[in-house]
Amino acid sequence: MTTHATDRPSRRASANHSGAAAVLRYFGVAVIVVYCLAPFFWMVVSAFRRPSDQFQLSALPRPWSTANFRAVFKPDVGFGRALLNSLVVAGIATIVTLVIGTVAAYALARLEFRFKNLVAAVIIAISMFPPISIVVPLLKLFTDIKWINTYQAMIVPSLSFALPLAVWYLTSFFRQLPAELEQAAMIDGCTRGQAFRKVILPLAAPGVFTTAIITFIAAWNDFIIALSMVNKKDMQTATVAISRFTGAYGFDQPYGTQMAAGVVVTVPLVLAVLAFQRRIVSGLTAGGLK
Amino acid sequence: MTTSAPAAAPPHAKPAPKRGIRRAHRGEGRLAAFLLSPTLLVLALVIGYPLVSALRESLYQRGEGLDANGFVISGEHFVGLRNYIDAFTGANGSRFWNAFGNTTFFTITTVALETVIGLAMALIMHHALRGRAFLRASILVPWAVPTAVSGLLWRWIFDANGIANNLLGQQILWSADGWPAKWAVVIADTWKTAPFIGLLTLAGLQLIPAELHEAARVDGANAWTQFRKITLPLIKPALLVAVLFRLLDVLRMFDLPYLLVGNQKYSVQTLSVLAFNEANNLHYGPASAYATLLFLYVVIVAYAFVKILGADLLAGARTRTPARRRRSATRPLAGKGTPA
Numbered sequence: 001m002t003t004h005a006t007d008r009p010s011r012r013a014s015a016n017h018s019g020a021a022a023v024l025r026y027f028g029v030a031v032i033v034v035y036c037l038a039p040f041f042w043m044v045v046s047a048f049r050r051p052s053d054q055f056q057l058s059a060l061p062r063p064w065s066t067a068n069f070r071a072v073f074k075p076d077v078g079f080g081r082a083l084l085n086s087l088v089v090a091g092i093a094t095i096v097t098l099v100i101g102t103v104a105a106y107a108l109a110r111l112e113f114r115f116k117n118l119v120a121a122v123i124i125a126i127s128m129f130p131p132i133s134i135v136v137p138l139l140k141l142f143t144d145i146k147w148i149n150t151y152q153a154m155i156v157p158s159l160s161f162a163l164p165l166a167v168w169y170l171t172s173f174f175r176q177l178p179a180e181l182e183q184a185a186m187i188d189g190c191t192r193g194q195a196f197r198k199v200i201l202p203l204a205a206p207g208v209f210t211t212a213i214i215t216f217i218a219a220w221n222d223f224i225i226a227l228s229m230v231n232k233k234d235m236q237t238a239t240v241a242i243s244r245f246t247g248a249y250g251f252d253q254p255y256g257t258q259m260a261a262g263v264v265v266t267v268p269l270v271l272a273v274l275a276f277q278r279r280i281v282s283g284l285t286a287g288g289l290k
Numbered sequence: 291m292t293t294s295a296p297a298a299a300p301p302h303a304k305p306a307p308k309r310g311i312r313r314a315h316r317g318e319g320r321l322a323a324f325l326l327s328p329t330l331l332v333l334a335l336v337i338g339y340p341l342v343s344a345l346r347e348s349l350y351q352r353g354e355g356l357d358a359n360g361f362v363i364s365g366e367h368f369v370g371l372r373n374y375i376d377a378f379t380g381a382n383g384s385r386f387w388n389a390f391g392n393t394t395f396f397t398i399t400t401v402a403l404e405t406v407i408g409l410a411m412a413l414i415m416h417h418a419l420r421g422r423a424f425l426r427a428s429i430l431v432p433w434a435v436p437t438a439v440s441g442l443l444w445r446w447i448f449d450a451n452g453i454a455n456n457l458l459g460q461q462i463l464w465s466a467d468g469w470p471a472k473w474a475v476v477i478a479d480t481w482k483t484a485p486f487i488g489l490l491t492l493a494g495l496q497l498i499p500a501e502l503h504e505a506a507r508v509d510g511a512n513a514w515t516q517f518r519k520i521t522l523p524l525i526k527p528a529l530l531v532a533v534l535f536r537l538l539d540v541l542r543m544f545d546l547p548y549l550l551v552g553n554q555k556y557s558v559q560t561l562s563v564l565a566f567n568e569a570n571n572l573h574y575g576p577a578s579a580y581a582t583l584l585f586l587y588v589v590i591v592a593y594a595f596v597k598i599l600g601a602d603l604l605a606g607a608r609t610r611t612p613a614r615r616r617r618s619a620t621r622p623l624a625g626k627g628t629p630a
Contacts, residue, residue, distance in 0.1 A: 025414065025417055025418060028410075028414035028417075028418075029414060029415075029418050029421060029425060031414075032411050032414060032415070032425060032428070032429065032485075032488075033424070033425065033428045035481070036428045036429050036431050036432055036485055037428050037431060039432075039440075039443055039444070039447060039481060040431050040432070040435065040443075042443070042446075042447060042453060043439075043443045043446075046446060055451050057453055057456050100328040100329050100332060101329060103325040103326075103328070103329075104325060104326050104328070104329035104330075106325060107321070107322040107325035107326050108326075111318045111319075111321060111322040111325075112318050112319075113318055113319040113322040113323070114319060116322075119326060119330075122333075123329075123333070125592070126333055126337055128535070128538040128539075128588065128592065129337060129542075129585070129588075130541065130542035130562060130581070130584050130585060130588055131542060131544075131562075132542065132544065132561075132562040132565045132566060132581050132584065133340065133341065133344060133581040133582065133584060133585045134336065134337060134340035134341070134344075135566070135569070135581075136340075136344055136347070136565060136566075136569045136574065136577045136578050136581045137339075137340040137341075137343035137344045137347055137574075137578065137581075138336075138340050139569055139574075140343075140347065140574050141340075141343070156335075156336055157336060159332055159336050160333070160336040160337050163329060163332060163333060163336075164333070167329060192321070217434060220436065221436035221437060221438070223436070223437065223438040223544070223545045223548075223549075224544050224545065224562070224566065228566070228569070228570075239436050239438040239439065240438075242438065242439065242442060243438060243441075243442065243549055253445070253446075253449070255442075255445075255446045255449070258442050258446070259442075259443065259446060262435075262439040262442060262443060265436060265439055266434065266435050266436065266439055269434040269435075269436075270430075270431055270434050270435075272434075273427070273430045273431070273433075273434045274427050274430075277423070277426055277427050277430055278426075280430065281426060281430070281489060281493075284486075284489060284490070285489060285490055285492075285493035
């Protein structure tokens with residue numbers, strides 16, 4: 001953090017001494033912005049065309065139309081229900097993950113115990129697990145115990161990636177809080193539990209909140225679990241529902257409606273990301289490096 | 291670390307406080323076990339059980355077969371390593387090796403592209419004078435788009451009459467089987483995740499003190515030399531971790547080939563897609579064998595990467611507080627001195 005103060009003036013000085021470098025920098029920035037936003041822009045633009053203009057290639061729809069969005073929310077498509085399913089699955093997975101992950105992360109960040117490095121290594125290793133390796137056996141198990149087409153059949157496997165992810169991020173958040181704070185609270189007569197609840201948790205709230213967003217996005221974006229565990233239409237999550245949209249003419253890819261549904265699924269996430277970008281970036285990078 | 295412990299521990303440390311610390315530790319150990327048990331229990335259930343179950347399942351086959359006496363048996367029966375042998379040789383062998391080759395191809399090309407592009411992005415962002423907030427916001431957009439949605443989006447972009455062919459002035463059939471389909475997947479994956487590598491690398495860049503570059507400049511090093519001798523070595527830990535995350539993520543790739551090109555397309559079928567298709571056809575035995583082989587592949591790559599390149603994922607956990615590290619390093623010595 002101290003480097004910020006020292007490198008600002010020097011950077012400004014170097015910027016002054018060549019105008020060409022500054023132009024190059026703005027060009028680089030423009031390239032990144034176009035790279036990141038152009039495909040997203042194309043999704044939005046395609047969603048707002050009339051279905052009959054689907055293959056129009058103009059940069060903006062002419063004329064604008066919400067026909068695709070209306071098609072997405074037609075009652076027989078059941079997309080509203082799919083959104084609700086996604087919300088339930090990702091929401092419950094996030095809550096369960098945070099409740100049990102927070103205490104685990106606290107132990108990893110604050111307590112001294114044997115096998116600590118081993119436990120941390122196991123948890124980070126599990127977050128890199130290929131989901132197909134658990135989907136195949138769980139598919140068979142859930143078929144046997146009649147869990148196919150239920151919420152729990154999607155929530156439980158989601159924990160396999162959500163929980164390690166959350167523990168990892170939360171641990172790095174807890175570690176950033178000075179240990180002196182809770183030591184002071186314990187000297188003042190708090191038990192460790194009270195110190196955790198009254199001192200650490202309120203201070204870690206932004207970190208917990210950020211972890212909640214990252215976990216929710218990960219669970220919301222899941223495709224393979226929901227695809228495997230559910231075959232009934234009214235239990236599909238949004239990502240699966242979009243992929244199963246059928247066109248009006250059989251083999252046609254209904255790109256317009258798919259893009260409109262894609263916008264509906266993505267825009268809330270993008271808005272959340274924009275609102276909390278600073279925290280999310282610090283959360284993502286804190287997990288990656290120390 | 292433990293080898294240096296005797297030197298670090300004061301040989302004449304008073305026994306009383308040490309015992310106090312150890313008792314506190316034992317209490318902390320119990321508390322830690324209590325706090326960690328829900329997480330470990332859940333992970334054992336959702337990871338440990340399926341893993342063992344897949345291993346067992348991969349030794350069985352379903353369907354009718356003949357036993358040693360020529361009687362027809364139905365249901366599941368033990369076939370030993372048959373599923374694995376079938377995966378490597380014979381008719382199924384070509385499907386497995388094809389999926390293995392695709393997975394490896396995607397892993398190498400996308401991670402290489404993403405690292406180069408991500409590094410370039412990080413350097414640009416680091417030197418950006420204005421619009422940093424906007425830059426950071428736009429770089430998070432590809433990350434936030436669900437992979438499934440991005441698969442469909444790129445399918446639309448790469449449609450025969452889509453924008454990609456229009457801009458290129460070509461008529462490439464991207465979603466037909468073949469090399470264009472492979473590259474479509476590579477491009478889509480790179481778009482989504484290069485910014486992520488950029489973000490992680492940028493955080494590493496921001497930790498480099500400006501004085502280092504200043505000193506090098508004074509000594510007459512040009513930009514390229516500075517980059518090679520200062521920037522690259524110092525961001526290497528951050529970059530390695532990001533690359534490792536990406537490597538393991540691409541190895542399990544499923545959504546993009548499945549949605550962008552198609553489930554049954556040979557040229558983009560990854561190991562995950564192959565295992566998924568087998569499971570969907572109720573061939574749980576072969577599916578489990580493929581899933582287990584993919585798991586082993588991931589483990590081997592991760593292990594080799596950590597061993598050869600020394601990516602230290604746990605650097606934070608171990609070296610965060612030097613005082614605490616020293617304390618934990620003395621513990622084996624203390625334990626040896628006074629057996630419980």
